[in-house]
Amino acid sequence: MEGNFNPHPASQAPIETPMNRSFQTRTVKSKWKSQFTSSLFVLPYLICFVAFLAYPLVYGIVMSFQDYELLSSKHAFVGLKNYIDIFKKGDYLHTSFFQGLLGTVKFVVYSVPFLIIVGLALALLVNSLPAKVRSVFRTIFFTPYAISASVMAVIFIRVFDTNAGLLNIVLSKFHLPSQIGWLTDLPWAWIALVGATLWWTIGFNMLIFINALNEVSEEMYEAAKIDGANAWQRFLYITLPSIRKIMIFIIITSTIASFNIYAQPFLMTRGGPGSETTVLLMNVFDVAFGQHKMGAASAMALLMALMIIVISIIQFRLTREREE
Amino acid sequence: MGLWKRAWGIAAAAVLGTSLALAGCSSKSTEETSSPSSSGKQEITFWTPFSGADGPFMKKIVDNYNKQSDKYYVKFQIIPNGEYYKQVDLALSTGKKRPDLMIMHVDNIPTYQKKGQLQPVDDIAAKAGIKKEDYVEAPVKYATIDGKWYGIPLDIHPLVLYYNKDLFKAAGIDHPPTNREEFIEAAQKLTDKSKGQWGYVVPTLWPQQFIFPTVVGQNGAKLADEQGKPQLNSPEAVEALTFLKDLVYKYKVSPEKVAQDGEVTLFLQGKNAMQLNGPWMKDQFDKAKINYGVAPVPQLGTKQQAVQAGSHNFVIPKDVTDAKVLEGIGDFLKYVAGHSIDWAQSGQAVASKQVLASDEFKQLTKQQTIVAQEFDYAQFNPPIINWGAMTADLYKEINLVLLGQKDPQKALDEAQEKALQVK
Numbered sequence: 001m002e003g004n005f006n007p008h009p010a011s012q013a014p015i016e017t018p019m020n021r022s023f024q025t026r027t028v029k030s031k032w033k034s035q036f037t038s039s040l041f042v043l044p045y046l047i048c049f050v051a052f053l054a055y056p057l058v059y060g061i062v063m064s065f066q067d068y069e070l071l072s073s074k075h076a077f078v079g080l081k082n083y084i085d086i087f088k089k090g091d092y093l094h095t096s097f098f099q100g101l102l103g104t105v106k107f108v109v110y111s112v113p114f115l116i117i118v119g120l121a122l123a124l125l126v127n128s129l130p131a132k133v134r135s136v137f138r139t140i141f142f143t144p145y146a147i148s149a150s151v152m153a154v155i156f157i158r159v160f161d162t163n164a165g166l167l168n169i170v171l172s173k174f175h176l177p178s179q180i181g182w183l184t185d186l187p188w189a190w191i192a193l194v195g196a197t198l199w200w201t202i203g204f205n206m207l208i209f210i211n212a213l214n215e216v217s218e219e220m221y222e223a224a225k226i227d228g229a230n231a232w233q234r235f236l237y238i239t240l241p242s243i244r245k246i247m248i249f250i251i252i253t254s255t256i257a258s259f260n261i262y263a264q265p266f267l268m269t270r271g272g273p274g275s276e277t278t279v280l281l282m283n284v285f286d287v288a289f290g291q292h293k294m295g296a297a298s299a300m301a302l303l304m305a306l307m308i309i310v311i312s313i314i315q316f317r318l319t320r321e322r323e324e
Numbered sequence: 325m326g327l328w329k330r331a332w333g334i335a336a337a338a339v340l341g342t343s344l345a346l347a348g349c350s351s352k353s354t355e356e357t358s359s360p361s362s363s364g365k366q367e368i369t370f371w372t373p374f375s376g377a378d379g380p381f382m383k384k385i386v387d388n389y390n391k392q393s394d395k396y397y398v399k400f401q402i403i404p405n406g407e408y409y410k411q412v413d414l415a416l417s418t419g420k421k422r423p424d425l426m427i428m429h430v431d432n433i434p435t436y437q438k439k440g441q442l443q444p445v446d447d448i449a450a451k452a453g454i455k456k457e458d459y460v461e462a463p464v465k466y467a468t469i470d471g472k473w474y475g476i477p478l479d480i481h482p483l484v485l486y487y488n489k490d491l492f493k494a495a496g497i498d499h500p501p502t503n504r505e506e507f508i509e510a511a512q513k514l515t516d517k518s519k520g521q522w523g524y525v526v527p528t529l530w531p532q533q534f535i536f537p538t539v540v541g542q543n544g545a546k547l548a549d550e551q552g553k554p555q556l557n558s559p560e561a562v563e564a565l566t567f568l569k570d571l572v573y574k575y576k577v578s579p580e581k582v583a584q585d586g587e588v589t590l591f592l593q594g595k596n597a598m599q600l601n602g603p604w605m606k607d608q609f610d611k612a613k614i615n616y617g618v619a620p621v622p623q624l625g626t627k628q629q630a631v632q633a634g635s636h637n638f639v640i641p642k643d644v645t646d647a648k649v650l651e652g653i654g655d656f657l658k659y660v661a662g663h664s665i666d667w668a669q670s671g672q673a674v675a676s677k678q679v680l681a682s683d684e685f686k687q688l689t690k691q692q693t694i695v696a697q698e699f700d701y702a703q704f705n706p707p708i709i710n711w712g713a714m715t716a717d718l719y720k721e722i723n724l725v726l727l728g729q730k731d732p733q734k735a736l737d738e739a740q741e742k743a744l745q746v747k
Contacts, residue, residue: 070413071439092713092745162581163520164589181581184528184727270529270584274724275717289410291713291746292439 060298068295070288075295082299096287097300100280103265104304107279108258111194115254116247118198119205124235126206127213138210142203149200153267156196157183160268183269189277193264200264201257205250212246213239248319252312259308280304365397368652371423372401373408377607381670388666389659396652398425416441416641424644425653430463430635433475434707443642444472452654454661460675462702463635469707475637476657477675479667481603482633482698483534484691485619491521491597492617500598500619504567507622511577514597523577525587525596526568528726532719535600537632539564541703542625547715548706554714554743557736564625565732569725580728602634603695606671618691620698633702635675668692673699710746717742 064082066075085093126137144152159166160182172178182192220238229237240247262281265271271278284304288297374382379402386400401423403411409432415422416436428436436442449455456464459477467475487500495514501507511523527535537547545560555561572578588605590596592612599605600621609616623629638657644650664674665684673695679685680696705711721735 069439070417071436071441073417090745092742092747095742095745157583157585158589161583161586161589163525163579163586164593164595165583179581181583181727183583184581268584270723271720272529272723273727273729275720278720286713286716289413290716291710292413 060302063295064298064302066295068293068298070292070294078295082296083303085296086299086303093287093296093300096283097280097303099275100278100283101304103271103276103278104259104261104280106190107193107261107265107277108255110190111197111258111261112251112254114194114198115202115205115258116250119202119250120209122202122206123209123213127210138207141206144200145203147200149263150267152196152200153263156192156199156268160192160196184273186273186276189269189273193261193268193277196264196268197258197261205254208246208250209243212243216242244319248316251319252315255311255315256308259304259311365393365395366648366652367397367399368425368649368656369399369423370401370656371403371408371412371426373403373405373427375402375404376604378604378667378670378672381667385660385663385666388663389656393655393659396655398652398656419643422641422643424649425638425640425656427478427636428475428639430466430475430477430637431705431707431711433467433637433639434469435709435711436639437469437474438709441642442474443640443644444474445476445638445640446473448640448650448654448657449473449476451651452658454654454658458661458677460677460680460699462633462699462704463637463675466635466704466707467637475639476661478636478638478660478664479672479674480633480635480695480699480702481672482631482695482702483531483538483600483621484603484695484698485621486591486599486601486605486609487617487619488591488594488597489615489617491594495597500617501622502620503623504626507624508571508575508577511571511598512575515577519595521595522579522590522597524571524598524600525582525590526571526578526726527587528582528723529584529719531601532722532726533715534602534632534634536564536568536719536722537703537705538600538621538630539567539625541630541632542623542628544625544627546706548708548711552706552708554740556715556718556743557733557740560625560627562733562736565722565725565736567624568722569728569732572726573728582726603671603673603691606691618694620694629701631698631702633698633704635704636672714743714746715739 063075065077065079067078067081068075082093085091086097088094122141126134126141129137158164162168162179162181162184165182167182168178168180171180180188182188216239220242221234224234224238260281261279262285265277265279266282269277271282280300281304284297284300287293287300370386372379372382383400386398390397412423412426412428433442454476456468456473460480463475463477463480464473467473467477485500491514492498492500492510495510497510497513501510507524514523515521540547540558540561543560543564545555545558547556547561548554572580587596587599588601588608591599592609592614594614621631638660640650640653644653661676662678664676664679665682668674668679668685668688671691673692674680674685685696686693708714718736718739721730721739724730725732725735
């Protein structure tokens with residue numbers, strides 16, 4: 001063929017020797033072998049994917065079209081009834097879904113900016129430390145991420161308690177207002193939930209940001225320094241644009257994680273004051289296991305899924321367009 | 325694009341976490357705690373939610389039974405309390421890995437009976453020589469539906485009054501209060517704001533699910549009528565809630581803005597003199613080494629004595645038909661009826677009259693005998709399917725009232741309206 005440029009002429013093996021031939025067959029064989037072995041590595045994931053993701057999803061979609069009563073063997077097909085009920089004013093499902101959704105959306109709006117800003121700030125802080133102590137602090141900030149939700153909740157119930165909590169006691173020592181209802185009043189309840197969430201999960205975002213910061217080339221900073229850019233300018237014009245892709249990733253994953261808020265309000269505020277911090281997943285679980293209405297609960301969960309997907313797409317489009 | 329795919333994958337994963345739990349693929353976190361040696365014996369699987377301090381007490385009963393029985397072997401399984409009914413529901417609905425015998429709270433029995441998941445225990449009881457009269461009446465009566473008996477009671481756990489003996493002594497009060505007047509008077513004497521000490525810290529969340537119905541019952545009303553219609557905004561209910569609110573804002577014997585478990589924390593710190601809570605708190609208070617006393621709940625309502633209670637019952641799923649298994653269940657239950665003294669050691673008062681009358685029971689620490697005194701007027705949640713859903717908003721409204729953010733009448737009117745939405 002014309003213009004067939006081979007950059008590795010040596011690998012064409014023009015001279016056939018017995019030794020060479022045996023070498024060739026061995027490589028073909030090992031290539032096939034290695035491909036087979038690599039596909040084997042995918043297999044466990046594939047099995048898990050089908051068993052734990054694909055199958056439940058399909059099952060959930062089917063259930064959402066049924067009057068799926070958990071304690072009964074009859075699961076009559078009811079078409080869109082569950083979805084219609086969710087949008088019917090005055091229906092229990094309607095109140096449950098939209099009241100919960102409001103709580104969830106509030107949490108997303110309050111928490112995501114902090115999850116990003118604090119995560120990045122911690123990453124910058126840890127990165128600017130001397131190399132010797134860097135890993136120590138990285139570990140310290142990441143440790144809470146490994147703690148279970150119930151342990152986290154027990155800790156923060158004790159920190160935020162109105163009358164015997166650590167925070168109010170500390171405030172009173174400084175003669176500051178110390179009768180704050182961190183878990184019982186607004187806006188404090190949201191502040192406490194966002195605070196606890198930050199402490200619990202920020203390590204993950206921080207780690208990703210640290211990795212991204214390490215990828216930024218040192219030469220760019222050097223050049224900017226010579227050009228007279230100050231620290232803030234270097235951050236704004238070099239760091240931020242360089243970690244853009246990771247930033248998008250963090251924005252999307254943080255939004256999804258915040259949408260799935262459940263344990264913090266369930267354990268710390270019990271959805272109070274009143275139903276202010278009652279979030280959507282709490283209501284989905286209530287419908288599913290409190291009332292045994294699996295079909296309706298699946299419809300609620302799927303609508304929530306749909307919303308997360310739409311929001312992720314919008315976020316992605318918005319951030320991508322700027323790139324082009 | 326890689327990133328895009330990843331975001332998608334995570335979105336799907338996040339969402340599916342929910343579907344996953346709903347579809348019932350969640351792994352079962354049961355814990356087998358019984359010793360082996362079941363060889364040749366008929367096995368009976370027994371599920372319980374006793375994941376707290378009470379677990380070892382039930383295990384002891386089962387172990388002792390297994391040692392003395394040469395025909396049957398009870399396989400004792402603990403499922404974490406918060407997971408229990410989820411696992412039970414999934415097991416019953418799929419019919420796989422279901423228990424032969426299990427513990428169920430008495431107020432869940434009507435729901436599971438109406439959904440056709442339970443079988444009557446009359447025949448098994450008759451064969452094993454277990455009689456209704458052997459047990460305290462309230463739970464037996466409640467678990468008898470359309471003339472058939474569905475649950476054999478193990479214990480009854482009513483609300484009780486815990487009080488700090490040291491604080492009572494310092495305030496010069498010689499006995500725990502028995503009615504509303506004494507209660508308010510004592511609480512006011514015990515309150516010393518300068519020391520951050522309170523007479524009775526009013527919880528705004530759990531365990532209001534026990535406290536509020538107790539006061540309503542003491543006012544002579546029920547939260548649902550005979551037809552199963554909720555009556556959450558009756559004058560008696562409004563009076564009860566107003567009284568609880570007044571403790572905070574009028575009598576000022578409780579701090580405001582009490583968060584979840586706030587009253588327990590203050591009680592453990594010796595800054596809350598009285599607490600209404602369940603008998604299951606005993607273990608925690610013992611470990612904290614507080615000098616506390618237990619008394620029946622004072623009559624805080626205006627009409628009569630009453631107390632909200634729960635009760636653990638033995639129930640048998642409908643699909644258990646093997647005659648040998650059923651016979652074994654009867655044999656085990658008969659044994660438990662005579663040996664539930666081990667269960668009483670956990671702080672619970674048992675429902676078996678034989679054990680209640682025994683010297684062993686009377687010699688137990690004071691709590692169990694005090695608890696047993698309340699049995700005559702114990703009440704349970706109304707026998708209505710979805711009662712939990714009907715009252716979910718009730719307790720959110722009560723929360724707002726006790727936080728001083730809503731008027732009792734308005735709150736209960738709205739709770740009633742929401743309850744009527746539940747089908």
